[in-house]
Amino acid sequence: MREKKQLITIKGTREGITLFIDEYCSFIEAMKELHNKIIASKPKDDEPIVSVKVKLGNRYLTEDQEKHLRKIINEKNRFTIISIESDVILKEDALKWKEESKINAVNQIVRSGQVLTVKGDLLLIGDVNPGGKVVSAGNIYIMGNLYGIAHAGVDGDRNAFIVASYMKPTQLRIADYLSRAPDYESDGVYMECGLIDEDEDKIIIDRLQVLSHKRKGLSRFERRVQNG
Incomplete structure (x- = not known):
């Protein structure tokens, strides 16, 4: 039988x-x-x-x-x-994940009073002027000067980070963490990243190279940014 x-x-x-x-x-x-x-x-x-x-x-x-x-x-x-x-998800969940994980490339200057908001990661080719604000559910990459406000991980992602060619922000926010201008060197910093340090329980500014150690899930795009 x-x-x-x-x-x-x-x-x-x-x-x-x-x-x-x-x-x-x-x-x-x-x-x-x-x-x-x-x-x-x-x-x-x-x-x-x-x-x-x-x-x-x-x-x-x-x-x-x-x-x-x-x-x-x-x-x-x-x-x-x-x-x-499970190895499968609903179609609407897959579409939502795709939207939230894609990189949104924007070529503009974010001026005072303007707010630029995206669902996934933001790649901004341009400056964020004082009084300007960029908001992303994922990471933020600014190929320019960050003088205004940047808020990454707006939906609660504490692993999100912010990268800028020149960083002298009015304010940085990642998820529910906030850090203001006095936390940074007065002259600003070049090619640095802002991320949450769990041990210090605050947003820190560090060399771009630390991302590969502190954020293990870097994509090919992020590694290209890190390595120039």
Whole structure:
């Protein structure tokens, strides 16, 4: 008799277990098998609660399906989910991610009273004059003089940073951090970057070269900027 294919595969790790759900079977079938395996492998009450990573492969869970999954894998059964990973996302989420991660190139001077706002990263070829302001959900690269205000990571991204050919801003903001002009050398600085230093809990100005060490996910574009 042909052996029935396993829909749920469980592998032990140092952190707990990783649970693989077959991406081709029906969700209901997978949850039935998962329920049985969870009950069969339930730790004793005096044992620690087991951490679980769930890997879905090419399967997307609706909100109701995720609630069902979490109902089976819960602390009552001595398990707790620390992550749910899928290789697919909704089309609208993909389009939003694309919009937020693209580099928006703008060739202009941002004058006093003007505000330039973009969704993703901003590459400004021009100056930001005193009284001018640039705002970005991602990073800000200014190929010119920054005399006004720059706000990177406006939606809360504390890993965002600001780069300028010449930096003497009125104000720098990254996510919810703010730093004013007195924090900088009075004569300004060339080819420097502003970023949040978690240890000092403030925005710092440093050499452009530190980005490769402090921001590991640099893109090819950012490395070209850093290396000139």
